[in-house]
Structures are given as structure tokens and as C-alpha cells.
Amino acid sequence: MPNRYIRDSINMSSSLAAVSILSxxxxxxxxxxxxxxxRFLAEPQALCGLLFSMRTDISIxxxxxxxxxxxxxxxxxxxxxxxxxxxQIVKWSKYQRARAKNSKFPAPVLDAVDTCKQMQTNAPDNDNEHDHGSEHDHDNADSINAIMRKGSL
Structure with a gap:
């Protein structure tokens, strides 16, 4: 997984203050x-296994x-x-920058309503079969896909 920086302004987030501790x-x-x-998987069973594998007190x-x-x-x-x-984490590009040339996950398709509410970015999707980002990103995607194929999550 890539290294991430989480800014201390997260402590004053009104959005985070509005949700539960688990959220x-x-x-x-x-x-x-x-x-x-x-972008990441949003299937509760996968998230439970991938992000909270050591926690028996968090359910699907x-x-x-x-x-x-x-x-x-x-x-x-x-x-x-x-x-x-x-x-897709909303406002991602405001706080993080992309290093990989392509996403490991498909992009959301914007419908007419979403297009009016949100500016589209010109970030490339993972459609380019000749450019797979960094080797590390490719390995992570393969690992996640292998876990999901086995049905263990």
C-alpha cells in the first residue's frame, strides 16, 4: 500500500464529527x-476482511x-x-496527489445529475492496457483480486 499523509486538520473535520466513531x-x-x-472496493464483506481482519468485534x-x-x-x-x-473518496485530490498513472479500480460513471454537481477531472482511468502504474500498485491490485477470487472475503 502507498504511504499516505493525513493532515492534522482531520481533527477539526465537521464531516467526521457528524458520523459515528466506527465510520x-x-x-x-x-x-x-x-x-x-x-478508489477502493466498497463491498462490506471485503472491507471487513481487508481493513479490519484483526478485529472480531466489527461485523459486516x-x-x-x-x-x-x-x-x-x-x-x-x-x-x-x-x-x-x-x-470514490470525495475531495480526494484536495488532500492527496496521484503518483500512479492509472487507478487500480474502475472510475465511477457520472450521470447527468452528478455531472451538474461535480466537476469532472481529467485523471486517466485504468483503461490503458500498456501502462499499469508502478509495479507496487500492480502487485497490490493482483493481491486484492486473488483474495476476492478465492471467495475468502
């Missing part, structure tokens, strides 16, 4: 786990509720692509 912890884990474009239902809270607060956007559910 806040999930959001911080997502900041650390997301790819360079702020807890993660489902926390995701809904984060989405209601406008901190994440969930979307479907390739028959999977992903998330």
Missing part, C-alpha cells in the same frame, strides 16, 4: 488503503452502516462497475 475509523482506514485516485453489518453514514455525509461515493461495488 470515522473506517474513513481513516479507507484513506490509507485507497489507490492514488481515492457494522461496515454496511458505516459506509451508509459516510455516503450520507458526502464523504464517499459508491458506484457499480464490472458487477462489483466500489467507492
Amino acid at each position: 470515522e475509523v473506517l474513513f481513516i482506514h479507507l484513506l490509507l488503503a485507497a489507490d492514488d485516485y481515492g 453489518e457494522n461496515i454496511t452502516e458505516a459506509l451508509q453514514e459516510l455516503e450520507n455525509e458526502g464523504m464517499i461515493q459508491r458506484y457499480q462497475a464490472d458487477k462489483r461495488t466500489y467507492l
Whole structure:
């Protein structure tokens, strides 16, 4: 996983103050786990296994509720692509910068309503089959995909 910097201004976030402690912890884990474009899997079972594998007190239902809270607060956007559910951390580019040339996860498709509310970025998607970002990013994507194929999450 890439190294991430979390600014101390997170301590004064009114959005984080509006959600439960578990939602806040999930959001911080997502900041650390997301790819360079702020995208990650949004399937509760996968998140429970990938982000909270050592915690027996956090259930899939807890993660489902926390995701809904984060989405209601406008901190994440969930979307479907390739028959999977992903998330995009809203305002990602304001706090992090992309180092990889491509995302490990598909981009959300903006509908007409979203297009009016949010500016589109010109960040490249992962459609370019000849450029896969850093070797480290490619290895992480392969590891996550292998875990998901095994059905262990």
C-alpha cells in the first residue's frame, strides 16, 4: 500500500464529527488503503476482511452502516462497475496527489445529475492496457483480486 499523509486538520473535520466513531475509523482506514485516485472496493464483506481482519468485534453489518453514514455525509461515493461495488473518496485530490498513472479500480460513471454537481477531472482511468502504474500498485491490485477470487472475503 502507498504511504499516505493525513493532515492534522482531520481533527477539526465537521464531516467526521457528524458520523459515528466506527465510520470515522473506517474513513481513516479507507484513506490509507485507497489507490492514488481515492478508489477502493466498497463491498462490506471485503472491507471487513481487508481493513479490519484483526478485529472480531466489527461485523459486516457494522461496515454496511458505516459506509451508509459516510455516503450520507458526502464523504464517499459508491458506484457499480464490472458487477462489483466500489467507492470514490470525495475531495480526494484536495488532500492527496496521484503518483500512479492509472487507478487500480474502475472510475465511477457520472450521470447527468452528478455531472451538474461535480466537476469532472481529467485523471486517466485504468483503461490503458500498456501502462499499469508502478509495479507496487500492480502487485497490490493482483493481491486484492486473488483474495476476492478465492471467495475468502
